[in-house]
Amino acid sequence: MPATVVYVHGAFISDSAWWWSYVAxxxxxxxxxxxxxxxxxxxxxxxxxxxxxxAKAVAAVVDEISGPVILVGHSYGGAVISGAAVGKQNVEHLVFISAVVPDGTSVADCGFIPADDIPELDIRDDGTVGEGEQRFKSRVLESLPSPDMTEEAVQRLTRQSLASFTDPPVGEAWRNVPSSFIICEFDADVPVAAQRAHAERTGAAHQVPTNHFAHLERPDLVAQVIVDIVDKLPVAP
Known part of the structure; x- marks a missing residue:
């Protein structure tokens, strides 16, 4: 039975299908x-x-799939797939793209968010947070291959609950499920040193010459990592 990739986006993202469409x-x-x-x-x-x-939303999608699943988490999405995969026998591999590989700490405390950036975030009384005046996500998106792609991406940024960043991990499936990490070599969002530290928790690391959104900048390289993983999956009897 063919494998299905389930993609989990990072922070401040809406319309997940668009962000993944180039790799898909x-x-x-x-x-x-x-x-x-x-x-x-x-x-x-x-x-x-x-x-x-x-994590529950992703786990529900995994439950809908009868065959093997590869969970791909980008940035914040790494914390999500690590929880969603717990107890899911059909999840064959976890792929982290410049992503959190949780080891007992929240996303806010995992080393991905520089301490100097936290006071600049736009935190509101409704319990949500946004990129604020520093536009740290929008600025990173300016490195995408074309102005049109940048415009489409920025239009799909949104707010996120503060709790999602401060909650403790809801699972660390990478300890039991085979996993790989894609390091974004020129990442202006997540420090490369932090990526390498998280990548050491996985079984294999791949490096791509991109900024934070490798799946938009070089979808061919991201897809190749996934194809190679699929090709190595055990064949069901």
Missing amino acids: EILSKSDIQSRTVDLPSCGPEGPLGNLSDD
Whole structure:
């Protein structure tokens, strides 16, 4: 039975299918199906879900798939897939793209968010947080291959619940499930040193010459990592 990739987006993201569409198109040529999840922690205003709600939303999609699943988490999404995969026998591999590989600490405390950035975030009374005046997500997106892609990406940024960043891990499935890490070599969002530290918790590390959004900047390289993983999955009797 062919594998299905379930993609879990990072922080402050809406319309997950758009962010994954470039990789999904390439994967389809290798008969690899793709699914996306819009996380309940992300939206225009509160109240929004927390990390546990996000993990449950992804786990529900995994339950709908009868064959093997590869969970791909980008940035914050790494914490989500680590919880969603717990107890899911059909999850064969976890792929972290510049992503949190949780080891007992919250996303806020895992080394991905520089301490100097926290006071600059736009925190509101409805329990949500946004990128604020520093526009740290929007600025990173300016490095995408074309102005049109940047414009489309920025239009799909949204707010997120503060709780999703401060909650403790809801699972650390990477300890039991085979996993890989894609390091974004020129990442202006997540420090490369932090990525390398998290990558050491996984079974294999791959480096790509991109900024934070490798799946938009070089979807071919991200897809190739996934295709290679699929090709090595055990064949069901």
